[in-house]
Amino acid sequence: AQTVTQSQPEMSVQEAETVTLSCTYDTSESDYYLFWYKQPPSRQMILVIRQEAYKQQNATENRFSVNFQKAAKSFSLKISDSQLGDAAMYFCAYRPSLEASGSRLTFGEGTQLTVNP
Amino acid sequence: NAGVTQTPKFRILKIGQSMTLQCAQDMNHNYMYWYRQDPGMGLKLIYYSVGAGITDKGEVPNGYNVSRSTTEDFPLRLELAAPSQTSVYFCASSYTGGSSPLHFGNGTRLTVT
Numbered sequence: 001a002q003t004v005t006q007s008q009p010e011m012s013v014q015e016a017e018t019v020t021l022s023c024t025y026d027t028s029e030s031d032y033y034l035f036w037y038k039q040p041p042s043r044q045m046i047l048v049i050r051q052e053a054y055k056q057q058n059a060t061e062n063r064f065s066v067n068f069q070k071a072a073k074s075f076s077l078k079i080s081d082s083q084l085g086d087a088a089m090y091f092c093a094y095r096p097s098l099e100a101s102g103s104r105l106t107f108g109e110g111t112q113l114t115v116n117p
Numbered sequence: 118n119a120g121v122t123q124t125p126k127f128r129i130l131k132i133g134q135s136m137t138l139q140c141a142q143d144m145n146h147n148y149m150y151w152y153r154q155d156p157g158m159g160l161k162l163i164y165y166s167v168g169a170g171i172t173d174k175g176e177v178p179n180g181y182n183v184s185r186s187t188t189e190d191f192p193l194r195l196e197l198a199a200p201s202q203t204s205v206y207f208c209a210s211s212y213t214g215g216s217s218p219l220h221f222g223n224g225t226r227l228t229v230t
Contacts, residue, residue, distance in 0.1 A: 004159075033215055033216050035218070042223075043205060043223065043224050044221070044223055044224075045207065045209075045219075045221035047218050047219075050216065050218065052216060091159055091160070095214070095215065095216075096214075096215075097214070097215045097216075098214070101173075102148065102150070102165040102166070102167050102173060102214070103148065103167075103211075103213075103214025103215060104150065104162050104165055104175065105150070105162075105209075105219055106162075107152075107159040107160045107161075108159055109158055109159045110157075110158070110159050
């Protein structure tokens with residue numbers, strides 16, 4: 001079974017600075033998808049960014065970018081120019097490309113990000 | 118376009134009671150999921166469905182049941198509620214597997230006392 005590990009339960013960053021959240025995963029598959037979701041206090045789950053494992057280029061969405069290291073099975077999220085609204089719990093998630101087992105999403109335990117003014 | 122709608126938003130149950138958490142999506146998504154999130158933790162998969170009439174167990178199915186009679190609806194049934202089922206429950210859907218992102222409902226906070 002796939003596992004996703006987020007080794008930083010909590011992180012903090014100063015407003016306007018850059019922070020990197022870590023994520024590692026374990027899989028025997030060669031093709032899969034990785035996601036970062038944000039959960040603010042409203043508890044809504046919001047998709048931040050996604051990465052296809054077959055793509056070497058790292059995904060970028062405005063101030064959010066990833067560092068995808070397939071061989072190391074690492075998928076970190078970098079938030080640039082941090083804003084107060086970025087404060088939230090961030091979850092890394094893995095999804096197999098195959099349709100078997102419902103293509104279920106496996107989540108890490110989360111990293112609580114605090115943004116200090 | 119309502120997306121994924123969960124009802125109720127909050128519920129308090131006594132030990133041994135039963136209830137159904139409702140989930141409906143209007144995006145014609147084939148895949149639907151139920152997750153639970155315990156305080157300060159990640160989401161764990163309870164049950165999932167890849168289409169009407171097809172359901173299967175996830176990581177933590179004990180104490181729950183589901184049905185999928187239509188594409189739109191995926192209710193989660195709790196039988197004989199226990200304090201260990203106190204959690205926030207999320208329903209999610211996606212059009213297909215793989216790169217298709219999951220769309221989440223706003224969650225149901227359930228307390229069993």
